Every structure is written in C-alpha cells, then in structure tokens.
Amino acid sequence: MLSRHANDLYWMARYVERADNLARILDATQHIASMPAAFSGNGNAWDSALASAACQDAFYRSYDRASRENVVAFLAFSAENPSSIRSCFEAARRNARSVRTALTIEVWDALNGAWLDIMSFDANQMLSQEFIRFLSWVKQSSLLIDGSAVRSMLRNDQFFFNQLGKYTERADNTARILDVKYHVLLPKDQPVGGGLDYYQWASILRAVSALTSYHWIYRDSLKPWLIADLLILRREMPRSLARCYANISELLTEIAQEYGEQGPSQSAARATYARLANQTMDNIFQRGLHEFLLDFIAENNRLGSRISEQYLS
Amino acid sequence: MRDLRFTATGKRAEAPISVTETPVFFDEMRLSNGKCRDAYGRLDNWMSGIDPEFLLKRQKEAELLFRRIGITFAVYGETTPQERIIPFDVIPRLITAPEWGKLTAGLEQRVRTLNAFLSDIYGPAEVLRAGIVPPDLIYQNPAFRPEAKNIAPPGGVYVPIAGIDVVRVDADTFYVLEDNVRTPSGVSYMLENRETMMRLFPELFENHSIAPVDSYIDRLLATLKSIAPDGSGANPEVVILTPGPLNSAYYEHTFLADKLGVELVEGIDLFVREGFVYMRTTEGPRRVDVIYRRVDDDFMDPLTFRAESVLGVPGLMSAYRAGNVSLANAIGTGIADDKAIYTYMPDFVRFYLGEEPILKNVPTWRCREEDARIHVLENIGDLVVKEVDGSGGYGMLIGPKADEEEIETFRARIRAAPAKYIAQPTLSLSTCPTLANNAIQPRHVDLRPFVLTGSKGISIVPGGLTRVALREGSLVVNSSQGGGTKDTWVLHGG
Incomplete structure (x- = not known):
C-alpha cells in the first residue's frame, strides 16, 4: 500500500x-x-x-x-x-x-x-x-x-497500521499519566501516606478506566505499587504498557509476515516487550519509577520513528 | 463555472438557430400539442398516478443516501468544513435506442477527430499546411504545449477519457457544446445516480428496458491498461493521480480508485528514478505504468511546467517523453477543447476523416472573418459576443440584455481587434420533466456522455450525466449555480 x-x-x-x-x-x-x-x-x-x-x-x-x-x-x-x-x-x-x-x-x-x-x-x-x-x-x-x-x-496491512497507531498512542498516554503521579505511587515498604493519596490513586485508575479491573485482578484495596503493577506489567489490563507492547509486537509481526521481511521496528518492539515481560515492580522501584517511565516514553517514541522510517515515508 | 448559453462556440456556415421573441423549447416528454412522446409513455402513466409528495419523499431519501456515502463536492472559497451535495432529481431522462445510436455515432466521430487533430498538431501539423486553421490560433494559444511536440502516446491515443457536452434543440438535433478532453469529471454521478434510482424505484426498472451503465468501470480499466507502455507486463500498474482532498472532485477520485481497485496517489507519493515512475509503498518503491491523472497540465511536473506546483511529480515529463509511463489524458490535450479551436471542429472532421460531421457545433461567427464580422456588427443586439480566451462570463456581451452604450462599446472593440471575438445565437435547450416547486415542471438539461478510447477502439457506455437547471427558466446547469443531476436512461430496443 x-x-x-x-x-x-x-x-x-x-x-x-x-x-x-x-x-x-x-x-x-x-x-x-x-x-x-x-x-x-x-x-x-x-x-x-x-x-x-x-x-x-x-x-x-x-x-x-x-x-x-x-x-x-x-x-x-x-x-x-x-x-x-x-x-x-x-x-x-x-x-x-x-x-x-x-x-x-x-x-x-x-x-x-x-x-x-x-x-x-x-x-x-x-x-x-x-x-x-x-x-x-x-x-x-x-x-x-x-x-x-x-x-x-480487512485484516491486512491497512488494519495493522491503523491499530499500531492506536497502541503506540495508548502506551504513551498510560506512561504519561503514571509519570505525573509517580510521586504518590510508593514502593511497598514505604509507609502509606494516609487518606490523602487514596483519591489520587483512584483518579489514576479512573483516568484509564481501570478502577473496577483493579478490584477484579487484585481483590484488594487500592495500593500504590499494585496500581503501578497493573498499569505497567499486567497483560490482562488493556491499557497497560505490557499489553500495548504485546499488541504492537503482534501487529508488526503480522506486517512482516505479509511483506515477507523483518526490519528494525520488529526487533525494537520485541525487545521492549521482552523487557516488560521479564520485569518486576521491585526492580522498577529500585531503579526509580520516574526514570523507568521516562525511559519507556523515549523508547516508545523511538519505535514510532522506526516504524515511520521503515514503512511510512 | 459554465453557463450553457454562452460558453459554446461554433461555426459560421451552418444555419443559426432562429432566435424568437418567446423561445419555444423542445420538451423531451411532451409535444407542443400536449401529447406525450412515445419514449416517455410508461413514465408519464406512472407519474400521473402518483402524488408529487411521494416523489419528494424519495428525493429526500436519495439525498440522505448521497450524504451518507459522502458524494459531496467542495465549493472553492467556502470556509465551512462541510461539503455540499449536488441536488438530485428523481425523474429520469429518457433517450431512445435510435436517438442514442445516432448520438454515439456522432460522439465516436468527434473523438476520433480530436485524437487525429492532437496527433497531427503535436506531430507533422498538416492541418496548418492545409490552411484549415490559422497557425497563430495554435501556437499563441496557452493551451498548446510545445513540450508535448513529437511525443507520441501509446497507440496514438491522446484522449482516453472524454466527456463531450451535448445539448438537444429538437427531436433530431444534438449540438456539441464543449469537448472536455482535459480531466472531465462527473462519471461518478452517472454511476451513483443509477444505483440510487434502482434502490428508490425498482418498479420503474421492471417496466422499462434500460441499458445498464455499470460496465463503465471495467471498460475504463481495460482502456487504461490498453495504453500502458510497451514492456510494462501483463498486468500494468495503473494509478489515479489526484490534487488531494481539497479538490472539488475529490470524491470522484476516491470513488473511481475504489471501484477500479487502484491506488489513489498524490504527487508526493510518486517519484522518478532513471526515467521510470515509482510510487512509495510500505514495501518499497513500486513501478507505475499508467497514470489516470486528474491534475491539470500546468501542475504535472514542476521541472517542466509551473515550478511552484506541489501537486505534481518532478521529472515526470522525462519519463513520459521516454515512453516509460502513459498519461490519461496526454499532456497538451487542452488545445483540442479550446474555445477558438472548437469552432473548427466540423472542418477537422472533414479534413481528418473525410466524413460529414454527424453532430453539429453551436453556430458561431468568428469576427476575424470579414462577412461574419459584418453580420455580427449588424445583428449584435440578438447575439452573444464573447472573447475567445475569456471564461466564466467575463469579456462578454449578451445582446438582448445590453443597453445601447454597451453595444456601442462592443462594436468598437470588435472593430479594433476582431480576432479576439466570436458571436453565437442564444440556444433553445431542450427541457425534461423535473420535480420543482412541489410539482413536475419542465427544466432545461444538457448531457455529458463519457467516451473511452483505448488502443483497440472506442467504447461508450449507454448513458451519461444529465445536468438540469433547477431554477425556472434558467439555462445554467452548473452545480455551483443551482444545477442538479438526473439519471439518464438509454432505452434498450426502442
């Protein structure tokens, strides 16, 4: 096309x-x-x-x-x-x-x-x-x-590129929403900051329509590290970074199969997905949630440029 | 922007249509004695049995359909993002098989002549040596493209797609108003109007024998493939080149690309490398063999024509000259539908084909010729006088509506520069029954049949685009001036 x-x-x-x-x-x-x-x-x-x-x-x-x-x-x-x-x-x-x-x-x-x-x-x-x-x-x-x-x-390249845009944008948005609130999402061993933050956490979930999903997955009251886990690593969650990248890798694989050729976008997407799949929240908090999210946003942008160079120009 | 009365030009020697105080128009359904013409018998019966309210309801449904599908046109200069739809009249226009037979014979002859003229004028130019047409009318004409000289398109086909505008003035006579051989549009309306009519009035299709038009798409694709350059393989890559979504006919471009199953490209999608044209695809460059272009000559290649054009493809002309890509229509076809050249078409038919013209031109006096000039100066109050290179109603005198002062001004202008002026009578366009003011009333119509010319011959789908002037008494069928369209039925076998 x-x-x-x-x-x-x-x-x-x-x-x-x-x-x-x-x-x-x-x-x-x-x-x-x-x-x-x-x-x-x-x-x-x-x-x-x-x-x-x-x-x-x-x-x-x-x-x-x-x-x-x-x-x-x-x-x-x-x-x-x-x-x-x-x-x-x-x-x-x-x-x-x-x-x-x-x-x-x-x-x-x-x-x-x-x-x-x-x-x-x-x-x-x-x-x-x-x-x-x-x-x-x-x-x-x-x-x-x-x-x-x-x-x-039709499930052909037209559809794949369309959906690729959706998930790339979604990953970016989820990461940004988390990043704005990262200071209220504290590691497990930190004392929880009382009632004040509770509504901040709820508002994060509300922004990604995940308030109900949270309860279904964790069957627990709102805990900041679980919120971060839900939105970053849980593949069940449709707006999580892991789910977006599962979809992105899959779509890029479909495109590569249709065209009979792999390229830099495919390897970059797979690498990001693998990192998310093998990641734990403990690790992320140790490195710093803010740093992790900034890295992710930059990586997601780089993938956008790779897709653009490989296919869109 | 076209006014039926005034854009056409014609030739001096043929009998002018008489101009009477109160023009009597030929109605395609009803004779002057009130009787219905045979072709319209069934339709007349059907109409007399139904309430105009019912037709109005159907008309609304049709408009809803059009808007849903997105059959819209943009009006230049309008700032609102909403596109308009062209009003659709639900009462069809009928043409009998014998009428159509004669018309198509005339159209074929006309288009063969147009192609012959273009081959000649961009080749040996025998028509000039024979003294048929003055050289300055060609060489000083902005529509003539010296860049196209000695480039022979495959099969000698300059005009694969023509939309010849004709008007009817009586039971037997069609006049050619304009030969549109640049980038004629409107065929999507022909096809969509038929689709819509079949949905709205299936009962009418059962009791009429109507020739189908939907083979146009297959014929168009075959025509475009037939003019592919040698060596482009069994299945040449055809694309449609559009100026983009802001163009008023953009809907038609997307419609055709969709139906033909070819890519709709813009200039930026194409590039030229080592004499061949390629399009940028997600799988890398793909070679393009035939470009059905809906972009004017001026904008096709910034290296050859207007340098500031961003609609075209730099270097396209080099690929075209090398014979590595075909253009439909060819570069430079505009000289053939130019107003000044139009007046010579009957002579061209005789010169190139050795035949008498089947379709007439609108009679025109060329003021550059002395006896014509005398006639015009004497009868100027009854005529329409136009500048040959004017358009859109500028530099024009409508005799019957002008005052003494204006007439004197034009007399002086004609005397000073006679070659710049032509004159024509006011045409009595035929009328067709049309839904207007909640009733069925006669309205003026024209017709644009589409003529396809491939390397293997000419093909005309039985039908065309009928445009109708919806305002009472108006002769202006243009969609930007309140014109609408009708489905055109060519009756099969009678």
Missing part, C-alpha cells in the same frame, strides 16, 4: 486514541476537583491534567492560571491547541479523508459523524453536567470509530 496511506491510517488512530485519553484525563480531573481539598490534596488537579496531557508549556503560553474554565477550553475545544479533543477529531478526519479508499464506510461514517457532532457542543456553555455529557460523548465516539475499524476492516 502507499506509504502515505499507511501513515494516514496510523495517525488517524493515534488522534482518535488521544482524544479518548484526553476525555478520560478530564473526567478523572473533574472528579477529583469536585472533592473537598482535604481529600483531593493540595495540588491543582487541573494543572496536573495539563501535565498528563503533556500540554503544560503550550497552555501557559496562552493562559496565566490553570482554572477549570481555561483548562477545559484548552484541552477540549481549542482550535489553537493541536492536541485538543477538537483538534484531534479534526486531524483524524483529515487523515481519514485522504485515505478514504482504505477505509470502510462504517469507519468513515463514525469519524465523519463525530466531526459533525462536535460542532453541536458549545464550548462556552460547559457547566459540569454538560461537560460530563460531552466527555462521555467523546469516549463513545472513539469507541465507535475504533470498534468500526475492528469490526469492518
């Missing part, structure tokens, strides 16, 4: 996934910000939402203060912020439009519909209730777009 088309399919999925992640981050933030400070901690929840979305620098170039209104405007509706939810849908649709022949009607419909619908939300009328409705609409739309792809696309 055309490299440009593969590139469009890859980025289309990345943008849809990014919109979905932004909605989850904002949802969790809304939740924690509506608690009394005694439960939510002293930090500004809206500022940490910006950090999770990797948008702090760009935000403070336009705004002085991370108020709810400002952050919502910037992360959800801003046309100037290339990573806002609105911009993500716009970019995804632009990618989709130039690769129409590779998309099924279902995927196009879902994406085009989302783009047309986003206009019906008024950024200036976002009281809490509307805002929550908006966020659930974003999640539904992303689900519909990705679900249409999974249900209707």
